[in-house]
Amino acid sequence: MMEPSPGLTLVTGATGFTGSHLVRALVHDGERVRVIARSAARAREILPREVDIVEGDLAAPGVVERAMADVATVYHLAAVYREAKHPDSRYREVNVDASRRLLDAAVAAGVRRYLHCSTVGVHGNITSPPADERTAYGPGDIYQETKCEAEQLALTYRNRIPLAVARPTAIYGPGDTRLLKMFRMVAKQRFPLIGGGENYYHAVHVNDLVQGLRLLATHPNAVGEIFILGGEHYLKLSELAALIAEAARVPPPRLRLPVRPFQLVGSLVEKLCIPFGIEPPIHRRRVDFYTKSRAFSIEKAKRLLGYQPRVRLNDGIRETFDWYVANGYIEAAYQQ
Numbered sequence: 598m599m600e601p602s603p604g605l606t607l608v609t610g611a612t613g614f615t616g617s618h619l620v621r622a623l624v625h626d627g628e629r630v631r632v633i634a635r636s637a638a639r640a641r642e643i644l645p646r647e648v649d650i651v652e653g654d655l656a657a658p659g660v661v662e663r664a665m666a667d668v669a670t671v672y673h674l675a676a677v678y679r680e681a682k683h684p685d686s687r688y689r690e691v692n693v694d695a696s697r698r699l700l701d702a703a704v705a706a707g708v709r710r711y712l713h714c715s716t717v718g719v720h721g722n723i724t725s726p727p728a729d730e731r732t733a734y735g736p737g738d739i740y741q742e743t744k745c746e747a748e749q750l751a752l753t754y755r756n757r758i759p760l761a762v763a764r765p766t767a768i769y770g771p772g773d774t775r776l777l778k779m780f781r782m783v784a785k786q787r788f789p790l791i792g793g794g795e796n797y798y799h800a801v802h803v804n805d806l807v808q809g810l811r812l813l814a815t816h817p818n819a820v821g822e823i824f825i826l827g828g829e830h831y832l833k834l835s836e837l838a839a840l841i842a843e844a845a846r847v848p849p850p851r852l853r854l855p856v857r858p859f860q861l862v863g864s865l866v867e868k869l870c871i872p873f874g875i876e877p878p879i880h881r882r883r884v885d886f887y888t889k890s891r892a893f894s895i896e897k898a899k900r901l902l903g904y905q906p907r908v909r910l911n912d913g914i915r916e917t918f919d920w921y922v923a924n925g926y927i928e929a930a931y932q933q
Contacts, residue, residue: 727894796887798891
């Protein structure tokens, strides 16, 4: 348990997977929390009743300024993620422009600490693992490009407010549905290892990430710095699939398929679906999941902040799989 910080704590992205876990942890430890949410009704459904809710879109005039009153600490987690329904302009509007508005409001309010949540996706494909905070930028799509731009923007405010930047690896845990499709396909024994499954994947359990984010928002060594927050180890995609198979009590995936046909089909399907706002069933980004490596060092966070992931990957995978089953996302028959 961490000591409550003075003043209000403002969290953006609070109704999302990571944000909701963070808010619950803060409230549990006695923090006074305010959130910005597009739907106050949805926020009330999933967040503790003690939370103060400012309803509105981050991109709307006046919302950020209203929410910043009496705030001492800011956790900026909100972002537009990858969905076909979003035009490129929406990514920039939220990921970059709203970040600038929030930063300006934080400076005006004189906040004591500002945590900007970026992503390891700003590095793109890691060809010489493990990457660290000094590895060059290499964003590969509009989401990563705007997150990269927002991170660089935030860093220009380092001399104006006490600020730190977090780059989380791939987040998972009970409540997350981004990896649901993989879990479901492995459980049904229908998950192919496109490209052989030799690329690296680096996961972080949401509870470990929350620990790291709170360190960045409180530890004196975090000010002005960037930190990669990940699990203790990265592993090959084929090894991740084997852990999921173990949790599902099925044989690990064996089918290996060449990647090139999927890249061609993904590119074609994108061109057909995206102009109509239809989420493509297969696209280049999904194929990248099978081919591009995400492997990072977390030594800086360990050394300077005392960050220490506590959730072993096999335990976290089992916990997440059991949550999917308990909540009806995966049929219980698949774990027999």
